[in-house]
Amino acid sequence: MLMAHPAVLLDLMEEYTSLKILDAENGSPAVQRRLDDVAYTLCVATGTRDIDMALIAARHRLSGARTADDSLAGESLPDDSLAGA
Incomplete structure (x- = not known):
């Protein structure tokens, strides 16, 4: 299964939360349509x-996500690679 990038999941979750608040306050058809679209996208993602279940799965996925690319953390160039530079 394809997995959505953590940043995408986070954006969708934040938008869903904001739309839920707007829907509770406003309840306009446009807000409800967008809320339905974001909910569907979260389910697919x-x-x-x-x-x-989508929100639970997204939170679970985000809990294991790194916040920054630390793939090179702790690595350094060998001392002899600087010789001749």
Whole structure:
């Protein structure tokens, strides 16, 4: 299964949360449509069928995500690689 990038999941979760607040306050058809779209996208991105499970899956995926690329952390160039530079 394809997995959404953590940044995408985070953006979707934040948008969903904001739209839920707007829907509770405003309840306009436009907000409801966008809320439905984001909920559907979260479900697709997490491989789930309902928004509650999608949010759980996204949180689980994000809990194991790195916040920065530390793939080169702790690596240094050998001392002899600087000779001749």
